[in-house]
Amino acid sequence: MSDEKNPGTPGAGDDETGDANQPIGFRGSGDKGDAPTGGAQDPLAAMFGGGELPPELRQQLESMGLGDIDPAMMQMVQSQVQAMMSGSDDGSAVNMSVATDAARRAVSEAGDQSISESTARDVEQVVQVANLWLDQVTDMAPPEGRVRALSRAEWVELSMPVWETLTEPVAAGVSAAMTGAMQDQLRDLGDGELPQIPGLPEGMDPRQLLGQIEPMMRRMSSGMFGAQVGQAVGTLATETVSGTEVGLPLLPGETIALLPANVATFAEGLGVDAGEVHLYLAVREAARVRLFAAVPWLGPQLLTAVQDYARDIRFDTEGIEAAVRSVDPSDPQAMQEAVAGSLFSPDPSQAQRAALTRLETYLALVEGWVDVVAGRASSPHLPNTEALAEAVRRRRATGGPAEKAFASLVGLELRPRRLRDAANLWAALESEAGAAARDRAWAHPDLAPRAADLDDPLGFVERATSTDTDDTSMDEELERLLRDERD
Known part of the structure; x- marks a missing residue:
């Protein structure tokens, strides 16, 4: 048929307003299949549906370097923008599907092995011994959860719901900041008013487009932040030796978990038998989970302190804008790194200082208690208990790439400084x-x-x-x- 429509392009079967499910401003300028004016030869116009672009908008796009992008790249950008504009919006500030995929990809690139039955049995036996030793030095009852030997990917899957809870306040703030910046830029186009946007019905107030900016930016921010969360959690999965080593109750159901691959890496260079290292780390993990299980208010207080800090974060909008202008807009990785380094205002608010003090105090108290109890439980049985305790203290004091990655998401480091x-x-x-x-x-x-x-x-x-x-x-x-x- 001569009037057959191409997928995603307004054609002869459309009504006067085009596809009702397609966002305003991203339709072609003509009705009933009329060819867009200038869109076929103009990649910038094609990106916005093929219509003529207002001079002010074209000037801004060209100043960002978008006018020189390869046509193939522009086509990819166009498809991504249109998918972003027309995709479903569940209101979430973090796209956890993107986050989980990114974390698993980071783990895969670093290397990960499935847990054999013999390794799982070894971990169960080690934790059983650890609990027997702990029974001699504390009246807190052992947790009722499972004992698990986890691969890095399994730790990602089990801990991801808590990471979503922790990063949601920051992600919501990022989304609001991006939305506000986009709306301000649109308002500033022209002489303080919005120009006519291609695809809008004649006589329609262009400011009605602002209503569509919020869900669009929320979807884009959700995906971007999800990718950052996934990268941070995936990096942490390659380093953490146990389920709750960061000091937070990350795993469900009072689970005691060790990551054998990371334990083996930690043991290298310590000059201590690997079996002794494994036992000592099992005692620490079992003690920490025992504490969280016996003190029901402690875990929620820790998580709330992180959320309270994140919820009051102020964003360095000038730094973000400067960072974006300094990188090639066709390089998503460089763009993400530049924005991540300029995300937060350097001056914490009074509420943040209070939340940070509370968080650092609780983290220190948890790790200090674990330090003392694990030492009491291990020293009669392990000859290198003090050396291992010191190695753990240094590890927690200095942090590593994973902690820095997490700090880029919520603006703080999960470190028991005291x-x-x-x-x-x-x-x-x-x-x-x-x-x-x-x-x-x-x-x-x-x-x-x-x-x-x-x-x-x-x-x-x-x-x-x-x-x-x-x-x-x-x-x-x-x-x-x-x-x-x-x-």
């Missing part, structure tokens, strides 16, 4: 009042040590032990009164 201070506090409390008092300090957020207590551990020990004494006296007095009443 791990040694926290370990000293827990050791002092245990020395003064015993292991039961050490663990009882986790009973409620109001009883747990705070940032100031890390500066004065002996003061905290004095308050904690005096409270314990007062509580014991009150219990004894109550028991005496009840006994007298019964008599």
